[in-house]
Amino acid sequence: MASTATLPSHRAPVIDERIGRRSPLQSLLGRPEVGALVGAVVLFVFFSIVAPTFLQPSSFATVLYGSSTIGIMAVGVALLMIGGEFDLSTGVAVISSAITASLFSWYFSFNVWVGVGLALAVSLAIGFVNGWILARTKLPSFIVTLATFLMLTGLNLALTRLIGGSVSTPSIANLDGFASARAVFASAVTIAGIEVKITVFYWIAMVLLASWVLLRTRVGNWIFAAGGDANAARAVGVPVTKTKIGLFMAVGFCGWVLGMHNLFAFDAVQSGEGIGNEFLYIIAAVIGGCLLTGGYGSAIGGAIGAFIFGMANKGIIYAQWNPDWFKFFLGLMLLLATIVNLIVKRRAELK
Amino acid sequence: MLKKTWTRGLATLALVPMLALTACSAQGGKPADTAAGGSGGQVASTPRLKVALITHAAAGDTFWDIVRKGAEAAAAKDNVEILYTSDADAGRQAQLVQQAIDQKVDGIAVTLAKPDALKDALKKAVDAGIPVVTLNSGSDVSAKLGAFTHFGSDEKLAGEAVGAQLVSQGLKHPICVIQEQGNVALEQRCGGVKEKVPNTEILYVNGQDMTSVQSTATAKLQTTKDADVIIGLGAPFTLTVLKSIADAGSSAKVASFDLNGELAQDIVDGKVLFTVDQQPYLQGYGSIDAIWQNKVGGFRIGGGQPVLTGPAIVDKSNASDVLKFAQQGIR
Numbered sequence: 001m002a003s004t005a006t007l008p009s010h011r012a013p014v015i016d017e018r019i020g021r022r023s024p025l026q027s028l029l030g031r032p033e034v035g036a037l038v039g040a041v042v043l044f045v046f047f048s049i050v051a052p053t054f055l056q057p058s059s060f061a062t063v064l065y066g067s068s069t070i071g072i073m074a075v076g077v078a079l080l081m082i083g084g085e086f087d088l089s090t091g092v093a094v095i096s097s098a099i100t101a102s103l104f105s106w107y108f109s110f111n112v113w114v115g116v117g118l119a120l121a122v123s124l125a126i127g128f129v130n131g132w133i134l135a136r137t138k139l140p141s142f143i144v145t146l147a148t149f150l151m152l153t154g155l156n157l158a159l160t161r162l163i164g165g166s167v168s169t170p171s172i173a174n175l176d177g178f179a180s181a182r183a184v185f186a187s188a189v190t191i192a193g194i195e196v197k198i199t200v201f202y203w204i205a206m207v208l209l210a211s212w213v214l215l216r217t218r219v220g221n222w223i224f225a226a227g228g229d230a231n232a233a234r235a236v237g238v239p240v241t242k243t244k245i246g247l248f249m250a251v252g253f254c255g256w257v258l259g260m261h262n263l264f265a266f267d268a269v270q271s272g273e274g275i276g277n278e279f280l281y282i283i284a285a286v287i288g289g290c291l292l293t294g295g296y297g298s299a300i301g302g303a304i305g306a307f308i309f310g311m312a313n314k315g316i317i318y319a320q321w322n323p324d325w326f327k328f329f330l331g332l333m334l335l336l337a338t339i340v341n342l343i344v345k346r347r348a349e350l351k
Numbered sequence: 352m353l354k355k356t357w358t359r360g361l362a363t364l365a366l367v368p369m370l371a372l373t374a375c376s377a378q379g380g381k382p383a384d385t386a387a388g389g390s391g392g393q394v395a396s397t398p399r400l401k402v403a404l405i406t407h408a409a410a411g412d413t414f415w416d417i418v419r420k421g422a423e424a425a426a427a428k429d430n431v432e433i434l435y436t437s438d439a440d441a442g443r444q445a446q447l448v449q450q451a452i453d454q455k456v457d458g459i460a461v462t463l464a465k466p467d468a469l470k471d472a473l474k475k476a477v478d479a480g481i482p483v484v485t486l487n488s489g490s491d492v493s494a495k496l497g498a499f500t501h502f503g504s505d506e507k508l509a510g511e512a513v514g515a516q517l518v519s520q521g522l523k524h525p526i527c528v529i530q531e532q533g534n535v536a537l538e539q540r541c542g543g544v545k546e547k548v549p550n551t552e553i554l555y556v557n558g559q560d561m562t563s564v565q566s567t568a569t570a571k572l573q574t575t576k577d578a579d580v581i582i583g584l585g586a587p588f589t590l591t592v593l594k595s596i597a598d599a600g601s602s603a604k605v606a607s608f609d610l611n612g613e614l615a616q617d618i619v620d621g622k623v624l625f626t627v628d629q630q631p632y633l634q635g636y637g638s639i640d641a642i643w644q645n646k647v648g649g650f651r652i653g654g655g656q657p658v659l660t661g662p663a664i665v666d667k668s669n670a671s672d673v674l675k676f677a678q679q680g681i682r
Contacts, residue, residue: 051574053573056573058573058599062598063570065569066562066563066567069560069566105376105380109381110380167413168413168416170381173379174378174379176378176379177376178379265562270561272412272559273560274559275559314566314567317554317570317574318574
């Protein structure tokens with residue numbers, strides 16, 4: 001009796017766990033950016049408690065602005081990291097773009113929009129050269145872009161001094177087209193009495209566009225495939241080289257947007273700026289769940305990473321902590337955010 | 352398909368600037384050359400000297416352009432060839448001093464931002480019989496390290512001058528914006544301000560990223576509502592802080608250290624209260640000239656004391672006089 005009860009009277013359907021339906025919560029927890037999201041919420045609540053000014057709408061607009069100047073680049077850098085490559089030249093490439101536009105327009109007394117167009121071409125070309133050298137030499141992107149980083153640092157200084165006669169570019173505030181260019185790249189939009197910088201909207205738009213490309217288009221699949229296993233991807237017909245060159249050029253485009261903001265927010269650029277910022281962009285992407293090895297990550301994650309960085313950076317000021325400890329707190333916060341990220345992701349994967 | 356759109360895109364990129372060639376700006380570009388570089392003056396008949404000018408300039412700081420201009424003016428007059436090198440890293444700056452000794456220069460002008468790192472290299476220079484002049488920073492250790500004179504402004508003194516000005520204008524709660532955390536000279540400036548105005552707060556910003564300077568200063572102003580003045584420690588940073596004031600809707604005044612053309616204009620326009628100029632042109636000019644004087648007649652200017660090139664206060668009363676020199680890049 002007992003033995004017959006265990007025998008199935010009819011064959012139960014075989015359940016394959018690979019095609020089993022996951023609950024919406026589970027699939028949410030499996031997303032690369034969820035850890036960062038939790039970290040961001042924790043940080044947000046934390047600063048809301050310790051810094052009363054943090055929650056003021058105008059303060060929040062400042063936090064968003066600070067985040068957007070990192071986030072715009074983090075979009076491109078996140079895509080590139082998903083595609084399995086690294087770019088150390090991004091920080092100075094932003095300034096190269098700004099310097100190109102500024103010096104060219106100034107030297108020839110052109111309408112600034114000419115310089116803006118040329119800067120776009122130069123930024124895309126820098127990305128193209130990075131990607132092309134990478135594809136031709138098969139050297140690690142770390143080396144190739146480190147070389148570009150050094151060369152651009154030198155070029156920024158040398159050309160600015162050679163053409164402008166000073167290490168800071170001359171002011172272009174009186175050139176034709178400056179006002180309209182400033183309106184496009186560095187204005188502020190008033191929403192319910194709060195001034196929000198236009199970069200915040202560019203940032204959001206670029207994140208949405210990048211997410212759409214990643215998740216809904218063939219190019220997005222190529223990016224994941226190229227970063228996951230380039231050889232396997234090539235074997236199934238993914239144009240790995242073109243994808244990677246394209247990604248470097250996308251980073252160049254992001255650099256152009258931020259470079260133009262840098263130029264038109266201030267009308268002059270210091271040629272030594274930008275060094276070290278490349279790490280902030282990479283940090284934002286990593287906090288947002290992009291793997292350093294490629295093939296995994298999301299554009300939204302990079303945005304949340306930038307937002308975490310912006311909150312930590314500005315929140316410390318709003319909390320009025322002793323400035324001597326600033327860098328220490330910043331580092332600690334980044335570490336905690338990434339650990340939370342890791343824990344949440346592991347939990348999600350175990351389920 | 353993809354390729355075609357690419358080439359078309361590139362073609363448009365190339366075309367747009369060409370079309371815009373006609374779109375010249377009516378104003379604001381590079382001024383047409385007007386007999387530039389005409390020094391015209393007599394050059395000293397002394398034999399040509401080779402002098403190394405070694406600074407700790409971070410790449411891209413406009414301040415050092417002015418120092419170099421002063422040095423070049425003295426060099427042109429004194430028949431001196433200047434070998435200019437710089438490295439923000441103290442260890443590498445010491446190597447530059449060593450290289451200058453190897454090149455058997457006739458004199459060394461060097462900045463002492465981090466004196467301990469340069470001590471040994473300078474001793475070698477003195478032992479080799481090369482006259483050494485220090486400039487900009489390090490007035491207190493200059494003589495001890497073997498330099499026969501020093502050209503510079505005392506940073507703490509400059510800070511106190513700012514503090515005294517603030518007090519006289521009735522300002523009580525300054526924010527002192529330091530663009531490079533751990534830089535001794537910058538800390539001394541804010542320390543000097545704090546000496547006179549005890550309620551001074553220090554704000555550290557990332558000087559490598561102007562947008563970050565702007566947003567961080569905005570954050571500070573939003574949270575410190577009772578701050579009545581904010582001080583930039585360099586002309587470009589002060590200009591950026593001005594934007595933060597607008598962003599934060601703050602009513603705080605602005606004061607500054609150092610000078611450039613735009614800052615001078617802002618002082619004339621009343622947007623900035625005043626700035627403290629350490630007259631970097633004189634530092635470059637004086638140190639090269641002092642080496643020439645030393646070679647010519649064994650002169651030692653300064654009587655064993657540092658020669659002070661500042662602080663000189665530039666405010667609304669004298670800014671319009673300074674403006675044209677600032678625009679020429681010598682103030």
